[in-house]
Amino acid sequence: MKKILVIHGPNLNLLGVREPDIYGRLTLEKINSMLKKEAKARKVNLVIKQSNHEGQIVDLIGHAKKNKFSAILINPAAYTHTSVAIRDAVAACGLSVVEVHLSNIHSREEFRHKSLISPVASGTILGFGAKSYTLGLAAILDLI
Ligand code: DQA
DSSP, X not given: OOEEEEEEOTTGGGTTTSOHHHHOSOOHHHHHHHHHHXXXXXXXXXXXXXXXXXHHHHHHHHTTTTTTOSEEEEEOGGGGGTOHHHHHHHHHSOSEEEEEESSOGGGSOGGGSOOSSGGGSSEEEESSTTXXXXXXXXXXXXXX
C-alpha cells in the first residue's frame, strides 16, 4: 500500500478555536479523520504529523523518500511565507509535494501573498477551507 505523508505546520494544532472566521470551526482532528476516511477508500496509507518547529518539518520532508513515502501533502502555515529551509527541503526531496491552505492567502494581508513553497511544489490548492486538504489528497492520488 502506498504511503503519503501529511504535514501540518505551525498553529494548525489550534484549528477550531484559532480565528474561526478565517480558518473555520473544524478541529485538526476532524480534518485528519476526513483525510483518513478518504485515504482508506482509496487504499492508501496516511501518516499525519503536525509541528510548530521549522527544523522538524525540514527533517520530515528530508527523510520522506528514505521512509518510503510516495508523496507529501503539506500546509506549511506561516512558514509558507518565510521558510527558505522548507522550500529547499521540498525542492530536494524527490517526491511530488502538494501545498494546501485553508484560506485564500491572496485575498489576505500582503505578506501572505507570497509563497516560497509554491514554485517548488507540484501544485497548490487554497481557499476552500478544510476541503483544500481533501482536494489536495485527490490531486496527490492522481499524481502517484
Ligand atoms: C494558512 C495561511 C497562512 O498564511 C497562515 O499563516 C496559516 C494558515 C492557511 O491554511 O490558510 O497558519 O496556511
